[in-house]
Amino acid sequence: MTFDFMLPYYGDVQLMQDAVRSVLAQTDPDFRLVVIDDGKEPDVPGWFAALGDERVHYLRNEQNLGITKNFQKCVSLSEADHVVIMGCDDLLHPHYLETVRKIIDAHPGIGMVQPGVEVIDGDGNVAYGLADQTKRRLYAPKVDGRRVMGGEELAASVLRGNWLYFPSICWRGDALRKVNFRDDYSVIQDLALVVDLLEAGERMVIDETATVFRYRRHAVSESSVQAFSGTRFTEAERYFSAVAARMDARGWHRAARAARFHSASRLHALTMLPGALRRGHREGLRTLTRHAFTAGRRADG
Structure with a gap:
């Protein structure tokens, strides 16, 4: 081995x-x-x-x-x-x-x-x-x-x-x-x-x-614009949407629901909102807010 x-x-x-x-x-x-x-x-x-x-x-x-x-x-x-x-x-x-x-x-x-x-x-x-x-x-x-x-x-x-x-x-x-x-x-x-x-x-x-x-685990720097831009969550939304469809097609419906709700990712976005607000990063605020608060409604609907 x-x-x-x-x-x-x-x-x-x-x-x-x-x-x-x-x-x-x-x-x-x-x-x-x-x-x-x-x-x-x-x-x-x-x-x-x-x-x-x-x-x-x-x-x-x-x-x-x-x-x-x-x-x-x-x-x-x-x-x-x-x-x-x-x-x-x-x-x-x-x-x-x-x-x-x-x-x-x-x-x-x-x-x-x-x-x-x-x-x-x-x-x-x-x-x-x-x-x-x-x-x-x-x-x-x-x-x-x-x-x-x-x-x-x-x-x-x-x-x-x-x-x-x-x-x-x-x-x-x-x-x-x-x-x-x-x-x-x-x-x-x-x-x-x-x-x-x-x-x-x-x-x-x-x-x-x-x-x-x-x-x-390194601390997220308040000076990092990228940290609060929300771009990582745009990618996450794309992934969770695609994998949820695959899980449903496979018959793994519990996994599909978990992907659509992706609660940990939404919680992470929520914790990033104060930093984006302090930075005045408007686009980041919109992306983070959408990811944190709308995914659950889409999953439930």
Whole structure:
């Protein structure tokens, strides 16, 4: 059983280096790390060359591909039986691979593994903000140690509110490469991938017996116009409308209702409204308000 850690990189050099070090510190040394650099930081290639570790493969894109295409490239260049597409600022606990390998051994053929995760802030301190508390308390299923989910049950759960931590998930390589990320999404592509795999018959193990991944959650900057423009919710509306129709056609009517209502996405838009109001971002206000308050009426109607 082989493992690939695929690391799509763009941004902070120090955080990326910490992420790489966390991979190299695994108690289970049997893996390949592939870093696909979508940036132009001058000292990064030299840093990787100096590592001198044959398990590490570094590639720099000739031109910037953007998030989705770089993710797609990670999938297409993966080779292993199992694949992790981790964030370039996230951290693995030393026992991540050892733990996930045991879970897969206990569930042969499983498509996805969601291990235990703790959330950290930009400084590396454990911090569960409103978004993560909401995930855990309102949307995540009850898991007593370990649970296997799939089909409409899991589809309805994640479409209601995406409680997964995508960079921590270990994917079965052949299933991932067969589906890959959709071209037409740049924000909600992780949810779309999971639902596509569920439609293909894959299942997921959710394991809370050990916390083995540190997911970095950065605060939304008040100075970021994009954060309050509402463009991510325009994409979300397009996705939820399309996937609801697919769920109905499949006979997964509970999942279709969850997609049409998409309560977590609407709640997220609601929390962004005060910031958009302070910014005086009129178009963002309209988009956020529409997403927060009209989706439920459309779903009920």
